[in-house]
Amino acid sequence: MSDTEIDYAAVFQALPGMVALLTPQLVYADANEEFLRVAGRRREQMIGRHVFEVFPDNPNDPAASGVRNLEASLHRVLATGERDAMALQRYDVESPERPGEWEERYWSPVNAPVIGPDGSVALVVHRVEEVTELIRARGGRGAGGRARVLEAELYTRARELQELNERLRLAHAREREVALALQEAMLPAHTQVRHPGAAVRYRPAVGALNVCGDWYDLVDLVGGRRIGVSVGDVVGHGLEAAGVMGQLRSALSATSRVAVGPAQALDVLGRYAHVVDGAESATAVTTFIDFDHHTIAYSSAGHPPPVLVHADGRVEFLDRATDPPLDARPDPVPRPQATTSFDPGATLALYTDGLVERRHEDLDIGLTRLADSLARHRADDPETLADAVLLELLPHGGATDDTALVIVRL
Structure with a gap:
C-alpha cells in the first residue's frame, strides 16, 4: 500500500491513546475519539477553542499546577521546536455537564512539534497517558492506604521535578542574560560601524543558552579605500562561547590590518585558535573589499559562502x-x-x-531563499534590506540558533 492510499485522518481517529493537535496559538485543531471519550468532551466543545478555555485552572484550588505546567511545556515546544515530555501531572477537570464541579485526574502528557515548510512549529501533537483509573483501582482493592501513599509520592516527585526544572530555567536565563551582555560589549555597536554603506544585525536564539557563538566585524585596511568584513561562528553556546567569540574576533580584526590578504589573515587566526580552548571547529569567512579597483578578495574557513548580488540582480555565491x-x-x-x-x-x-539552516531541510533551500530575498530587495538601502532579509528568513518567533548578518552596499 502506498502513502497516497492511507487515510491518515482515519488513522489519527483510530489511535488507541489520547491525541490532540494544537495550533501555535494553542487552539484545538483536532482530537481523536479516545481523547474526546476520556476527557468527557464533545468535538464541538473542543475544536476551535483555546486549550485552557476547555481545561481551565480550578479557581478553588490554587495549589493545582497541572494546567500551568502544561502551558509552560507547550510554550517550550513552540520556542525550541523540540519534543517535551512532562512528569505525571494532577489536573482538576471541570465537568462539562455540571459547571463548578471538578474531578481530580492524573495525566502524563508528551508534547511534540510538527515543523512546517518555513522551519517553524506549525502544529503541536499533544498526547496524554491517562493513569487516574490505575490509582483508583489500587485504592479499591483493599490497598487504599498504599494507593494513597503511591499517589502522594507520585505527585510529590512531579512537583519536585517541576521545581528543579524551574530553578534550572532561571539559572539558564541568568546565564543567557550575562552572556548577551558580554557579547554586546565585545561586538561593535550599530552606531560604531563607520561605513555609511554597511548595516549589521545580530539576533539571539530563542533558547535559554543558544546564544553568543556568532560574531561580525568591519575594519579599515591600509592602502586606498579598502575595508575588511568578516563573520564567524563558535561551536557551543553561553558564556564560554561568548568568551571564545571575543578572542577570535579581536584576533582576526588585528590580523586583517597587517595581512596581505584574507587567506593569510585566516592562516594566522587558525594558528591562534589552536591554543584557545573552545575554538575547535569554529568557522569564519573574511572579505577584503577594494572600492578603488572594484574587487573582493575572500577566504572561508568552513563557513557558509558570502552572497554578492550584482546591480543587475545576478547572484554570485563566493564559494x-x-x-x-x-x-x-x-x-x-x-x-x-x-x-x-x-x-x-x-x-x-x-x-x-x-x-539559512533549518531542521529537516537541505541547506541549499536556505541559501536559495537568501539569494532570492537579497535580489528582490537589492534596490533598498542597506538598513531596510537587512530588516527585510531577517523578516523573510527567520522563523516566526525566532530561530533556535543565533544569527549575525552584515550588508554592504558596494
Whole structure:
C-alpha cells in the first residue's frame, strides 16, 4: 500500500491513546475519539477553542499546577521546536455537564512539534497517558492506604521535578542574560560601524543558552579605500562561547590590518585558535573589499559562502575559496583565496548559519531563499534590506540558533 492510499485522518481517529493537535496559538485543531471519550468532551466543545478555555485552572484550588505546567511545556515546544515530555501531572477537570464541579485526574502528557515548510512549529501533537483509573483501582482493592501513599509520592516527585526544572530555567536565563551582555560589549555597536554603506544585525536564539557563538566585524585596511568584513561562528553556546567569540574576533580584526590578504589573515587566526580552548571547529569567512579597483578578495574557513548580488540582480555565491574550519588540521597549510569583481551598486551579504539552516531541510533551500530575498530587495538601502532579509528568513518567533548578518552596499 502506498502513502497516497492511507487515510491518515482515519488513522489519527483510530489511535488507541489520547491525541490532540494544537495550533501555535494553542487552539484545538483536532482530537481523536479516545481523547474526546476520556476527557468527557464533545468535538464541538473542543475544536476551535483555546486549550485552557476547555481545561481551565480550578479557581478553588490554587495549589493545582497541572494546567500551568502544561502551558509552560507547550510554550517550550513552540520556542525550541523540540519534543517535551512532562512528569505525571494532577489536573482538576471541570465537568462539562455540571459547571463548578471538578474531578481530580492524573495525566502524563508528551508534547511534540510538527515543523512546517518555513522551519517553524506549525502544529503541536499533544498526547496524554491517562493513569487516574490505575490509582483508583489500587485504592479499591483493599490497598487504599498504599494507593494513597503511591499517589502522594507520585505527585510529590512531579512537583519536585517541576521545581528543579524551574530553578534550572532561571539559572539558564541568568546565564543567557550575562552572556548577551558580554557579547554586546565585545561586538561593535550599530552606531560604531563607520561605513555609511554597511548595516549589521545580530539576533539571539530563542533558547535559554543558544546564544553568543556568532560574531561580525568591519575594519579599515591600509592602502586606498579598502575595508575588511568578516563573520564567524563558535561551536557551543553561553558564556564560554561568548568568551571564545571575543578572542577570535579581536584576533582576526588585528590580523586583517597587517595581512596581505584574507587567506593569510585566516592562516594566522587558525594558528591562534589552536591554543584557545573552545575554538575547535569554529568557522569564519573574511572579505577584503577594494572600492578603488572594484574587487573582493575572500577566504572561508568552513563557513557558509558570502552572497554578492550584482546591480543587475545576478547572484554570485563566493564559494571558490572554502577550506575546513579553524584548527581542523593538526598541521596547518596555507588557505585558499579567490577574487571577484563588482560594479558600483552591487550588494555583499555575510551571515551565519542561523539565517539559512533549518531542521529537516537541505541547506541549499536556505541559501536559495537568501539569494532570492537579497535580489528582490537589492534596490533598498542597506538598513531596510537587512530588516527585510531577517523578516523573510527567520522563523516566526525566532530561530533556535543565533544569527549575525552584515550588508554592504558596494
